[in-house]
Amino acid sequence: GQQVMQIPQYQHVQEGEDFTTYCNSSTTLSNIQWYKQRPGGHPVFLIQLVKSGEVKKQKRLTFQFGEAKKNSSLHITATQTTDVGTYFCAGSRAAGNKLTFGGGTRVLVKP
Amino acid sequence: NAGVTQTPKFRILKIGQSMTLQCTQDMNHNYMYWYRQDPGMGLKLIYYSVGAGITDKGEVPNGYNVSRSTTEDFPLRLELAAPSQTSVYFCASRRESSSEKLFFGSGTQLSVL
Numbered sequence: 732g733q734q735v736m737q738i739p740q741y742q743h744v745q746e747g748e749d750f751t752t753y754c755n756s757s758t759t760l761s762n763i764q765w766y767k768q769r770p771g772g773h774p775v776f777l778i779q780l781v782k783s784g785e786v787k788k789q790k791r792l793t794f795q796f797g798e799a800k801k802n803s804s805l806h807i808t809a810t811q812t813t814d815v816g817t818y819f820c821a822g823s824r825a826a827g828n829k830l831t832f833g834g835g836t837r838v839l840v841k842p
Numbered sequence: 843n844a845g846v847t848q849t850p851k852f853r854i855l856k857i858g859q860s861m862t863l864q865c866t867q868d869m870n871h872n873y874m875y876w877y878r879q880d881p882g883m884g885l886k887l888i889y890y891s892v893g894a895g896i897t898d899k900g901e902v903p904n905g906y907n908v909s910r911s912t913t914e915d916f917p918l919r920l921e922l923a924a925p926s927q928t929s930v931y932f933c934a935s936r937r938e939s940s941s942e943k944l945f946f947g948s949g950t951q952l953s954v955l
Contacts, residue, residue, distance in 0.1 A: 732901070737884075762941060773932055774885070776943035819884060821944075828873065828892055829900065830944060834884035 733758050735822050737833035744810045745841050752836040754803040754820035761825040763796055763803045768835070769816045777818075812840050844868050848933050848947035855923040855954045863918040863950050865933030873936045874916040875944065876900075876908065878929040885932065891916055923954045 734757040744750050754763065762781045766774040778787055780796035780803060787794045791814075793806040803820055817835040849864045867874065872893045877885040887900030891910040905927060907919040916935075920927060931950045936942040 764943060766944075773946040773948050774934075774944070775946070779941070779943065781941070821885075828898075829887060829890060830875070831887070831901075832877070832885040837882070 733822070733824060733831045735820060735831050735833040737818075737820060737836050739836060740834060742836055742838045743841060744814075744838060746810055746812060748810055749806065749808045750810060750838075751804055751806045752818055752838075754805075754822075754833050756801045756822050756831075758801070758824060760800050760822040762823055763800075764821045764823075764830065765794060765803075765805055766819045766821060766832075767816050768819065772816075774819060807838075810838075810840055812842060814838055815840050846933055846935055846945050846947035848931075848950050850950060851948065852951045853953070855920075855952065857923060857925065857954060859923050860919070860921050861923070863920075863931055863933075863952070865916045865918065865947060866914050867916075867933075867935040867945070868914065869935065869937070869945065870913060871935035871937050871945070872913065873938065873942075874910065875934045876906075876916070876918045877932045877934065878902065878927075879932060879949075880929050888918065888931075920952075925954050928952060928954045 764779045765777040768774045785796040791808045817837045819835045821830045821832045846867045875890040876888040889908040891897045933947040934944040
């Protein structure tokens with residue numbers, strides 16, 4: 732079946748630094764979504780990428796979809812304590828009803 | 843809008859007991875999903891539904907059952923609770939498949955002892 736992997740599993744970041752988390756799928760995706768889960772909370776949608784090579788920005792967050800539509804990345808600049816949480820990518824196959832989640836990257840910010 | 847509502851928020855079960863996790867949404871979404879999240883892990887799909895009367899298995903359906911008699915409600919049933927079912931359960935919904943974002947409920951934390 733479809734597998735979605737994320738690396739790293741944990742990311743300890745000094746406040747103010749940048750970091751990137753990566754998402755890789757075993758199959759070609761029709762789209763990829765990113766979610767953020769704060770500690771003790773539920774996943775909340777951040778963004779969706781659909782086109783090959785697409786890049787989208789949300790303030791300090793930059794999301795990219797790979798040319799082959801099998802990988803994606805999330806880059807956060809000038810990390811803040813509000814960025815603490817787990818970031819999940821989730822992919823769908825073409826015409827698929829299911830969304831397969833990666834294992835997540837848990838981000839801890841050191842002030 | 844209430845969005846996706848899950849009850850209860852917490853529950854402790856003894857091995858072999860049964861229970862139903864409730865999920866209801868008021869957004870008229872056709873697609874509904876049940877995920878489980880083990881401590882420090884990602885989300886695994888248990889069951890999903892694309893409309894009233896239609897359900898299908900996800901990655902980890904064993905030990906669970908679902909029904910979808912109305913658009914709003916998608917309950918998850920555990921018949922014989924086992925320690926391996928200790929997890930946080932999230933219900934989610936979306937209007938259509940693939941291109942739509944998921945809206946999650948606040949989760950049910952279940953412990954089986």
